[in-house]
Amino acid sequence: MPKRKLDPLPAAAFQILLSLADGDLHGYGIMRQVADQTDGRMRLGPGTLYSSIQSLLEEKFIEEVDRREDAKLGQERRRYYRLTPAGRKLARAEAERLAALLRVARTRKIFRGDYV
């Protein structure tokens, strides 16, 4: 099975890692969390979502915890996912990379005003 590429980390995979930072979520939970944290700009479709989840599982950046029901969403049992220490580390590294990029942008005075 050829390994999926996570280097560079795709935006969807990074968003999924971020969405799991606060706790375990199932697929739909991740999708909604990502939509929330991007102000609705990124709505992961099932294909992209599960393809990214599979890549992250293969690289052990996230893990499947168990199947259980989500009381708010009915009786169906759902797979929950959890961020592993390796995944947290990867998310932090990516955030730091972006922060460094941000510093460069700031020194180039890309932003209007001082905010950001």
Place this chain on the structure above:
Amino acid sequence: MSEKIYAWLLRLYPSRFRETYGDDALQLFRDRARDEKGFFASLRLWLDLLVDLAGSLPREHLLMRSALSGASTQPCRDGTPSFQVLEGKGPHPGALLFGCVVSMTVLAVLPILISHVESSRPSATSTTQPQRPAEERSSSGHQVPQAASGPKEEINGGAKNAGEDATAQGQPVNAAGTKPSDARQNGFRSNSLLPAPGSPRQQGAAGSIVQAAKLEAAERRRVIDGAVSNLRKYYIDPDVAQKTADALLAHEKNGDDDAVMEGGAFADLLNRQMKDVSHEAYLLVVYYETGVPEDPPDPTLAERARYKRTMVRNHCTFEKVTILPHNIGYLKLNAFPDLEACRPTAAAVMSSLNQTDAVIFDLRDNHGGNPKMVALLCGYLFDRPTHLNDFYDRGENSTEHLWTLTPAPGNKLADKPAYVLISSGSFSAAEGFSYDLKMLKRAVIVGETSSGRGHMGMPHRIDDHFMIRVPGIKVINPVSRTNWEGTGVEPDIKVKAADALETAEKLAASRLRKK
């Protein structure tokens, strides 16, 4: 309607992706469709889905194109190695050639080494060394039946090997399934009324040997003291141990043992006295006329290899593996052999049933074996490691935990209905297998109540002629907090053993029809 359209669109994904995430993708679609009602929300949903399809479909197909789907579930016959190429590009011709040369060299050198080791060993080891009682040679509290293991000298090595395995787990030997014939065959007897054919006493009938067998009062005291101290130290239930020990000492004090002058009769007398109090069939003093045998040396590499070959030739006691009507998988297993020898065979059997809709495990003639094989086979019925049993060792005051071994990748049996057939002839590990699955409500048990062997014993040497077997390890099921010792495993569906298969087949078929 829209869900049907999306389900149809999902079929455009590669099968492996669909199998793993198809249901979840559909679930996500349902969730969104439920939460995003109204014309514009629906329009946005479909737009998202189409963009998602356009982006993820080509990527998934590119990734999957070179992968062999389901490779790990392909059956391999009789443990024959098979090689599956999982990368897109085949190996380089040079690498193949190199692999060929290395394999040929290893194959050529190995038999030479083995024969060299064998010829340098004293030839007597496998034929004239004192044989230990059958229970002692059996593995890990669950006995490997002789029928399945080939000639005696061949199982010797393998069984010791299994014993090693078990010692590591802290679960040694068991009396389960021991027959009088086994005992005689191995040179000891506990019943003086049945002299062993070919034993020194019968052969010689010489006065000197009979004289030698006479018991001194001092030896009687030594044996009783040895029995008492071993009982107190090792027997699983301290209260019963104390009561039994008190009874032995009381009989001695009353002079009940004084008249007995022969070792075998003395062992029988003590056994009766102990059983009256403990009701434990496998708490036994054993008398060896020719002396308690020393522990045999560890099995050699060649003996282990021979055991493995014998087991594999016997299909690791898998007597029958087939697929019955209604796509019901059926396997008949007559022992739980060592993982070292039989893991590939067991994996091949389970993968040949991987596509079935229900599985029947026929353990009606299963005499037990190694708990690790129980853990391996149970593993196929769960999607994650599951706690099966604890083994409590009184002497060591330690507990070993038995969990299912993680199932093979690609296993599809975790949520399929399972049935276990048992009979009054199902022993030890076979009872463990059915009891554990019954307690976990993972299988329907069909047939007769099993024999009821849930304790395991260790032999302890008392002196040159006497040893005592003390059940010192008990199984504690995490659900029931007890085991099947004495009571046996009660089937969920009680039928005659002969009718169990037909009954289970009907149950499975009707359950599958309801689905």
